[in-house]
Amino acid sequence: xxxxxxxxxxxxxxxxxxxxxxxxxxxxxxxxxxxxxxxxxxxxxxxxxxxxxxxxxxxxxxxxxxxxxxxxxxxxxxxxxxxxxxxxxxxxxxxxxxxxxxxxxxxxxxxxxxxxxxxxxxxxxxxxxxxxxxxxxxxxxxxxxxxxxxxxxxxxxxxxxxxxxxxxxxxxxxxxxxxxxxxxxxxxxxxxxxxxxxxxxxxxxxxxxxxxxxxxxxxxxxxxxxxxxxxxxxxxxxxxxxxxxxxxxxxxxxxxxxxxxxxxxxxxxxxxxxxxxxxxxxxxxxxxxxxxxxxxxxxxxxxxxxxxxxxxxxxxxxxxxxxxxxxxxxxxxxxxxxxxxxxxxxxxxxxxxxxxxxxxxxxxxxxxxxxxxxxxxxxxxxxxxxxxxxxxxxxxxxxxxxxxxxxxxxxxxxxxxxxxxxxxxxxxxxxxxxxxxxxxxxxx
Numbered sequence: 001x002x003x004x005x006x007x008x009x010x011x012x013x014x015x016x017x018x019x020x021x022x023x024x025x026x027x028x029x030x031x032x033x034x035x036x037x038x039x040x041x042x043x044x045x046x047x048x049x050x051x052x053x054x055x056x057x058x059x060x061x062x063x064x065x066x067x068x069x070x071x072x073x074x075x076x077x078x079x080x081x082x083x084x085x086x087x088x089x090x091x092x093x094x095x096x097x098x099x100x101x102x103x104x105x106x107x108x109x110x111x112x113x114x115x116x117x118x119x120x121x122x123x124x125x126x127x128x129x130x131x132x133x134x135x136x137x138x139x140x141x142x143x144x145x146x147x148x149x150x151x152x153x154x155x156x157x158x159x160x161x162x163x164x165x166x167x168x169x170x171x172x173x174x175x176x177x178x179x180x181x182x183x184x185x186x187x188x189x190x191x192x193x194x195x196x197x198x199x200x201x202x203x204x205x206x207x208x209x210x211x212x213x214x215x216x217x218x219x220x221x222x223x224x225x226x227x228x229x230x231x232x233x234x235x236x237x238x239x240x241x242x243x244x245x246x247x248x249x250x251x252x253x254x255x256x257x258x259x260x261x262x263x264x265x266x267x268x269x270x271x272x273x274x275x276x277x278x279x280x281x282x283x284x285x286x287x288x289x290x291x292x293x294x295x296x297x298x299x300x301x302x303x304x305x306x307x308x309x310x311x312x313x314x315x316x317x318x319x320x321x322x323x324x325x326x327x328x329x330x331x332x333x334x335x336x337x338x339x340x341x342x343x344x345x346x347x348x349x350x351x352x353x354x355x356x357x358x359x360x361x362x363x364x365x366x367x368x369x370x371x372x373x374x375x376x377x378x379x380x381x382x383x384x385x386x387x388x389x390x391x392x393x394x395x396x397x398x399x400x401x402x403x404x405x406x407x408x409x410x411x412x413x414x415x416x417x418x419x420x421x422x423x424x425x426x427x428x429x430x431x432x433x434x435x436x437x438x439x440x441x442x443x444x
Contacts, residue, residue, distance in 0.1 A: 007084060009033055009123060011116040013132035014041040014108075015402050016151045018052040020374045021059040024078065024086065026153045031075065031084040034063075035115040036091060037108045049351045050289075051375050092118025097144050109137050116146045133402035154373035155407045156415045163258055163395065163414060165427035166242060167197075172204045177211045180204070185223045189215065192222075199252060199424040201225070201242040212238055217421050218251060231332065232325030233271040239428045240264055246424040247272035247390065250279075254380065256368070256414050257392045259428030262437040265392035266366050267318045273362040273390075274322065274336060274345070280362045280386070283345040285315045286353055287366040288375075315347045315366060350379075359384030368410040369393035370400050376409035 008030045016023050017038065024032045045056035063072070066086070070076050075085040092114045099113035100106045113130070120128040130141045130148040141148035156162055169191050179186045189196055191204065198217030203210060212225035227234065227241045228248065235241040239259075246255050247269060257265040266285075273283045289311045319336070326333040339345035350365065365371075365379060368391035376391070383389055391413060395405040405411060417423040431437050 007031060008127045008129055009119055011035065011089075011112070011119065011128065011130045012038065013112055013130065013134060013137060014038045014045075015133035015137075016131055017042065017059045018045060018055050019133055019151060019372050019402060020153065021055040021062065022374070023151060023153065025083070027084065029082055029084050032078070032086040033089045033115065033119060034086065035089055035112045037111040037115075039088065041108055049354065051351070051354075051372070051378075054354065055374075089115045089119065091115070092122075094118050095121060099140070099144060102144070103140070109134070109140070112137070113141055113144060113146065116141065117144060120146065133407075135401075150407070154412050156411045157406075159395065159406050159411050159415075162411065162418070163425075163427055165429055166201045166203050166239060168203045168205065170205045172206045172211075174206045174209060177204055177206055177209050180211050180213060180222060180224045185216070185219075185221050187221045189220065189222055197419045198421050199246070199419075201245075201424075201426060203238055212241055214242070214245060230268065230271040230275040231322055233267060233322065235268070236264070237430045239426060239430065240268060243268050243426045243428060244272060246426060248276065249424070252422065252424045253383070253388050254417065254420075254423045255388075255390045256410060256423075256425045257390065257428060258395065258410060258414070258425070260394050260396065260431060262431035263428035265394075265428055266315065266364070267321065269364045269390045269392055270315075270318050271322050273364060274339070276362065277335070277339060277344070280388075281344070281360040283339065283362045283364075284353075284358070285319075285345075285347045285364045285366065286350040287311065287315065288350045288370045311349065312347050319347075353379065353382065356382060357384050358382045358387050358389075360386035361388075363387060363389045365389065365391045367393055367399075368413075369395045369398050369405075369408045370403065371409035372403065373407075373409045373412035376413050 010027050010030055011033045012024060042056045042060055045052055046060060047053060066079065067076065072088040073090070075087045077083065077085050091111050094114050094117045097117055099110040099117065103110050116128055116130045127147065130138070130146055131151050132138055132148065133151055138148035138150070172191055176186055176188055176191065192215060196215050198215065200215045202213045202215065202222070204213055213222045214225050216223045225241055225245045228244055230244055230248070235244050243257055246252050257269060259265055270285065277283065323333055323336050368376070380389060391410055393410045395408060395411055398404065398408055414425050418425060
């Protein structure tokens with residue numbers, strides 16, 4: 001194969017494909033090597049309703065279509081101008097360092113390492129790079145002098161800047177704060193500078209005077225933010241007030257609530273949804289199932305619902321808390337029960353949403369930090385007319401091994417959509433669950 005030594009060979013691990021089946025299109029003019037072991041692992045993942053199963057199936061279909069009548073044991077061109085080539089590489093015989101011997105195990109990871117080592121020995125000086133979401137596999141590769149990288153597409157560069165909370169503006173003219181209190185808004189947006197961010201939440205300060213405000217991009221003005229009750233739940237701090245304001249705003253169709261445990265993310269989203277129950281055909285609460293200790297839910301006893309219920313319990317707990325604001329005989333208590341009985345409010349695993357078109361739905365996605373960027377995109381593209389989607393999560397509590405605070409879907413979403421007229425982001429910083437929970441968040 002006549003190829004410039006300047007182009008690289010990227011060896012792609014299974015974890016990358018399960019993260020994003022489009023991944024191989026993101027390496028520009030460079031070549032892609034897929035170890036035969038990866039195909040075997042994808043075969044094991046192709047059955048099931050989880051996102052990783054979908055990613056495996058889609059990649060297998062793509063390879064089949066790409067190869068057509070060609071064989072995959074030689075380099076064939078990837079579709080698209082300026083793209084490199086791809087091939088399936090059989091388990092390599094390594095002369096210098098054999099990972100299966102060094103680590104004393106012939107498992108899949110070591111076979112993939114051997115493909116990278118073999119290509120490095122046989123490609124006459126071309127740079128070979130292993131790409132994997134598996135941190136330990138990257139460390140093993142580097143120990144064997146193989147360059148190893150994380151899959152970078154969809155990563156956020158400066159996550160802490162992206163996820164910053166409300167904009168605090170000090171020394172605001174007292175007349176402006178008074179105008180907001182008097183009229184409920186002001187058209188003087190000079191405090192925002194030359195590039196105001198649509199749907200940004202603000203704390204305006206002048207000495208002891210403070211006003212909570214929201215930059216209304218549609219009207220090009222600052223609107224006052226009040227502490228509004230939502231179905232018996234009252235915001236306890238400025239950030240919770242901002243969250244409720246966004247959740248009740250009909251013009252904002254997509255919201256992210258990011259914060260540590262106990263800040264009220266899911267509770268406020270659910271209470272706001274119930275408050276607006278007559279505006280939507282259905283309220284859906286969903287969360288991804290992340291198996292405990294990497295064990296599949298199949299090991300749990302019972303039928304499908306009994307297996308799933310432990311993962312959904314935090315959502316039921318929030319619903320119970322809202323119901324307990326009222327006595328069992330009260331009208332609002334009965335309204336929640338009626339929503340559940342009539343199937344107008346449902347709690348389900350996120351995998352059950354696949355393929356649905358969500359029209360006129362208030363859709364809450366809990367634990368969104370455990371989603372990939374591709375999963376987040378898939379969810380949002382399901383939205384039909386009249387639908388509002390809320391993603392809640394904490395990027396410091398990621399439960400999946402191949403995501404981090406920079407690469408998860410929640411961070412990616414905030415980074416890409418901040419400033420859009422349909423979108424608002426609120427960072428909840430103060431825990432309100434209990435003094436004990438706050439102690440754990442601060443010191444442990």
